[in-house]
Amino acid sequence: MRSWLPYELHTHTFHSDGEHSLQELAASAKDIGLRGIAMTDHNTMSPLLDRQAVEKSTGLHIVQGMEWTTFFGHMLVMGITRYVDWRDLGIDEIHKGIERVHEQGGIVGIAHPFRAGSPLCTGCYWEYEIADWHDIDYIEVWSYTLPSMLTSNQRAFRMWTDLLNQGYRITGVCGRDWHSSAVKPSDPVAVTYLQLEPEEASGTVQDRQVVEAIAKGTVSVTMGPLLLLGLASQGNGSTYGIGDEVPAPHAQSAWEATVKLDMSERSEHWQLTDTDMTVVLVGNLGRIAELAVVSSSLTVSCPIQTEGLSWLRAELHGGIAHCRTMIAFTNPIYFQ
Structure with a gap:
């Protein structure tokens, strides 16, 4: 039976610049009622070595992924099984990298495209040249906590709307960009609900189902x-x-x-x-x-x-x- 399940699609551990382990992150996600997370550490997939053990101990689905963290922008990569390199790509060559992800059956999403860049956040502001927006599967139109109030997110939301008006079918998602387990009750967290069909016997969800849901746009976002x-x-x-x-x-x-x-x-x-x-x-x-x-x-x-x-x-x-x-x-x- 298809159900709407809450996911967090942008997370970090101490394998990059996060403050917690994958086990601690998953436990915190479980505590706030999430069904799954995408593991998107900066330029590494190393925390996923513990994936199976953490999934077994917490019952949380952990989607394989990473965040390309470059001088020209951050791109979320999800649903891949092997590391995909970006370091040979210039500012006008992002489509070569996207093709490598799609060849693995993965999807790509632009992270926080209008967040202030260096020196506050190296490469956070999106500068890659997009020749064909059909190659972009999703955009993080909401980021951080209480996201609708941030000017950078309002710009991202308008950009997404403009692209829809131009005929592109790109999915809009939220991503907390989760680095710390500490959450203040006064900081509303937005989550991305995906319409998924857990396996009847085990109740588990596969990465390919998450990828397909985001690619199709069976997504609802809410605080x-x-x-x-x-x-x-x-x-x-x-x-x-x-x-x-x-x-x-x-x-x-x-x-x-x-x-x-x-x-x-x-x-x-x-x-x-x-x-x-x-x-x-x-x-x-x-x-x-x-x-x-x-x-x-x-x-x-x-x-x-x-x-x-x-x-x-x-x-x-x-x-x-x-x-x-x-x-x-x-x-x-x-x-x-």
Whole structure:
């Protein structure tokens, strides 16, 4: 059965510049209700030598990966089985490195593309020349804690939206860039929910499933409740969800969009400071609808005209950490 499972996709240990071991990191991730993490140490895969033992002791899924940490930008690499080198790549040669990752069946994502660079963070700011954005599988549009409030993340989110408007199907994710086990309760942590199907007998998830979910875009990101988006035809009854593509022709049909909030997921690890929440439906045509969420009903629906739409996502706005901001967003439903 397919389920929405919470993952952290950007982590570090003392094998690079983190403060904890893989065992300590996994235990902390388990304590905050995560189902898995991507192990993305800087330019090394050495902590993964302990992967099987840590997975067995914690029950946490650890996805194999690393973070290319260069002078021209940081790129997250996930789902690989062997180290992939980047040191021979110039500023205009990143696609050669991406090809090496894709040859292993892995995926690549731009990490914190607008975070301040040297000397605060060597190479953090993305400067590689992208000749074809189809090669980029995902972008870390939210990074760090309380991510929606950071100017660098707001720029990354706008860039992602612009790329969607240009027709690129790139997945938006969050990454805490986790270096320390210490978490202040006042610092809301965003997590990336992936729609996955654990193996029936063992309940385990394989790396390839995580890679496929991110590549397809069956992803929802939140600092609070899990946000889900569905689209149903009022004619033939067909339904579509996050990451799906609605086939043509569709503009002649009547459609209804439904947004659901699951307040039970990881509910002990986040707290809203305002019950007044708003769902905004956004697409390549701009704001499509704005719907108030009331506590008596955590499901809101509205009719949608799909003519001219190439993508549609949901955003949740409300109060968290004593500020009003975007709390969650889904990846798009696409239109042929």
